Amino acid sequence: MDDTHPPSDTSQEVGVAIGAKKPQKKVGVLFAGRGLVCVRGGRTVFVGLDFALEPGDALVLMGPNGSGKSSLLRIMAGLLKPAEGDLLWHGYAVEDDARSHYARQHYVGHLDGLKVAMTVSENLSFWTGLRMGEVPSASSVRNALSAFGLDCLADFPARILSAGQKRRLSLARVLASPADLWLLDEPTVALDRDSVAALKQAIAHHQQHGGMVVIATHSEMALDRARPLHLDRFVPASELAELQEDAATVLRKNGHKAGKKGRRL
């Protein structure tokens, strides 16, 4: 993990403002997106989206439902191709070498990818083994499980897990093998307070070691070096009106608030 850290000249670097059309070549910015456009099923979700992350940064994706938080995370993971725009790692296009991009990230989506017939530790060691290309040691699996308080359930089938415990098992996967970039889609859903604290601690530790995290969330999570990214700023005007019409009153209010915050940035 350490060999991928950028050279020591990061100190000269000033953070590139989110949304600003700056060239990605600046030293220090490790992972960046430029002019990203996402179209899903004929609907334009967002246009002209830029972001830039330095080692240790956290990007917090905000916006109403349907504003493209999950789509952006899938684009970042390489699971979805943007209609336009580029993803850059160290200034080089990610799609030129998709395999190495896969290797430096962890993606935790809405779906947990758990097999209920397998035990908790079998699930974890399968995913870790598949990612690492070798079966992980029992102790590393245990450690990752105990970070989210699942070690006592290790030998039980995943069938008996509650929604929150399943979520914790997905998050334990992130801890079981190293990666520079964590992509977390609503990780706090169904989590209890202790688990949210454990997640925050894990993210902080990851950031201290130069890791980056992109997190889509509705709940406030106080993270260090967090850069908010309001996705509704990139929604085409016509689509935004539609989005807000569709949504319930509460949702519309949320979207409006987020919009205000976005302008203040």
Next chain:
Amino acid sequence: MTGFWLIVHRDVVMAWRQGGDGLMAIMFFLITVTLFPLGVGPESGILARIGAAVVWVAALLATLLSLERMFQTDFEDGSFDLIAIAPLPLEAVVLAKCMANWLLTGAPLLLTAPILAMMLHMDREGLAIFVVAMALGTPSLVFIGAIGAALTVGARRGGVLLTLLVLPLYIPVLIFGVGAVEAAVTGQSAQPHLLVLGGLLLGTLPLGLWASTTALKQALE
């Protein structure tokens, strides 16, 4: 390579624990073939004449039963997102899935088919060739089926669509599989038929992997 065996192992263990999938295909196979002597009557001449075809058709249908869930469950629970971003190439993933599928359905079919063929009065020369033909033919059925399974992933009522897509493609395997046994029984050489079956296997292996991978990539978008 470890990732490959991890997927094979996981699929086999899961099917073993859940008990249903693999066993269901074999039970279907046994019952379907058993229905024929009951329907046609115990006359050994007729049964010997249609035996090879009956067992082959039942084997095709039994293979179909297990195909629908080949990729479907992984898509539904989000496993495929994680598999797609794993270092293992998607072709290898598909090959692992095909291998697990064959171990769970093809291999048991291969073991039970001779017994059923004997029940249908297939003679000894035919029986040996029949087993060889099944060994060559069943992997082809899985590779062809994988294409259908990958194309119908995420489709509503995918099972019916899968059957319509895949069954016509099974015709060559059926023709040469039955042809090999007929040749052996009538005292001719079964070799040309077996060679064609072998050729079909060599053709469907790369074609099946390539087409399924392409279809799965499409489905991931």
